Amino acid sequence: MSRRSLLSALGGTAALGALAGCGVPAAYVRPGDRPVSDESATDRRLTWANWPLYIDTDDKNPNRRPTLDTFTKRTGIRVEYAEEINDNDEFFGKISPALMNHQSAGRDLIVISDWMCARFVRLGWVQEMDRAHQPNVAKYLDPLLRTPAFDEGRRFTVPWQSGITGIAYNHKKLGREIRAVKDLWADDLKGRVTLLSGLDESFALLMQGNGVDITKWTAHDFHTMCDEVERQVRRGRIRRFTGNDYTKDLVSGDVLACQAYSGDVIQLQADNPDIRFVVPEEGAELWSDSLMIPDRAAHKANAERLIDYYYEPEVAARLAAWVNYVCPVPAAREILAASADKDTAALAGNPLIFPDATMRSHLAIARDITSVERVEFARRWNRIVGL
Numbered sequence: 001m002s003r004r005s006l007l008s009a010l011g012g013t014a015a016l017g018a019l020a021g022c023g024v025p026a027a028y029v030r031p032g033d034r035p036v037s038d039e040s041a042t043d044r045r046l047t048w049a050n051w052p053l054y055i056d057t058d059d060k061n062p063n064r065r066p067t068l069d070t071f072t073k074r075t076g077i078r079v080e081y082a083e084e085i086n087d088n089d090e091f092f093g094k095i096s097p098a099l100m101n102h103q104s105a106g107r108d109l110i111v112i113s114d115w116m117c118a119r120f121v122r123l124g125w126v127q128e129m130d131r132a133h134q135p136n137v138a139k140y141l142d143p144l145l146r147t148p149a150f151d152e153g154r155r156f157t158v159p160w161q162s163g164i165t166g167i168a169y170n171h172k173k174l175g176r177e178i179r180a181v182k183d184l185w186a187d188d189l190k191g192r193v194t195l196l197s198g199l200d201e202s203f204a205l206l207m208q209g210n211g212v213d214i215t216k217w218t219a220h221d222f223h224t225m226c227d228e229v230e231r232q233v234r235r236g237r238i239r240r241f242t243g244n245d246y247t248k249d250l251v252s253g254d255v256l257a258c259q260a261y262s263g264d265v266i267q268l269q270a271d272n273p274d275i276r277f278v279v280p281e282e283g284a285e286l287w288s289d290s291l292m293i294p295d296r297a298a299h300k301a302n303a304e305r306l307i308d309y310y311y312e313p314e315v316a317a318r319l320a321a322w323v324n325y326v327c328p329v330p331a332a333r334e335i336l337a338a339s340a341d342k343d344t345a346a347l348a349g350n351p352l353i354f355p356d357a358t359m360r361s362h363l364a365i366a367r368d369i370t371s372v373e374r375v376e377f378a379r380r381w382n383r384i385v386g387l
Helices: 014-021 066-075 088-100 114-123 135-140 181-185 199-208 219-234 246-252 262-271 300-309 313-323 332-337 342-347 371-385
Strands: 045-050 078-083 109-113 158-170 193-196 238-242 257-261 275-278 284-292
Touching (some): 066 300, 066 313, 088 109, 109 114, 109 300, 158 181, 158 199, 158 246, 158 262, 181 199, 193 199, 193 246, 199 219, 219 238, 219 371, 238 246, 246 257, 257 262, 262 275, 313 332, 313 342, 332 342
Parallel strands (some): 045 109
Antiparallel strands (some): 109 284, 158 257, 158 275
């Protein structure tokens, strides 16, 4: 299943989502109720929940994770690593009963998308990190990622990997370039365009197409964007709304252009160089999947140490070479560029892993959807998408 999956309709885990989204007082955890006695000094381990295929593995043994193995050898801290997150809402529903009841979630470290991190931070379900234990994070974290609206200064979250939501298209089959969001509505693309179905994944780029500053968008901006999408649906411009299966449509040629994630396109380009990714001239969204230490985690210091380890430029470079998303440690670029392996060194010049100055000037982190807005906005978006 996709790391970037759709927002569930108002059902299933949405009962818990609505509870959190509406800021029910009983769900909020005060700062004094978040920590427990830290066992890190005497219990040299931690439990880490992550998404599938989101860490380096050994070519000969996929059950081995070289960077994790090195961390354990260096520190003596054993990491119980579980690829158990397949969907943000699903995982929220899995651990929220414990967290809202001031109980341990059984995990010392989790990785979820920033729009969902915002919900955890507002509910008080995560512990503030001690930067004194994380000098690499303080030094090397990309300035573009340091101040999301939901966590100024990244006190509660640290990006694991980042990515760009932009436009992918088949240049050869289309026969021209795409430079702007509005280009998706051209006559020669009628019925050959897909948009992402998840509200949190899709709204920012579509607003940028209307000239909106997504760092401070308004409800009016949101509804104007929805009006535009509804018009394009009525005109038959949009083939369908998708999860990550947009890649299949693009590869098959059923779709010529689509809303897409930068990391996916890097993988597609390996087999088809005619597929291109563009940051539209109006801008594109820079997002992150971030590391957090949940309330009542018993190995906080161990988790902080692991996070800081992955912010060493050499370690960040090894990870970037494997996952191919936007690296949150720009200093890793020089490490890759110096590699004796030609293919590895080439990654340093890939702007979808290390955005260049021009691309960086067109990237922004969207203000997240607040608890008050979410139910109304999700209801309208889901009607458009057909959820």
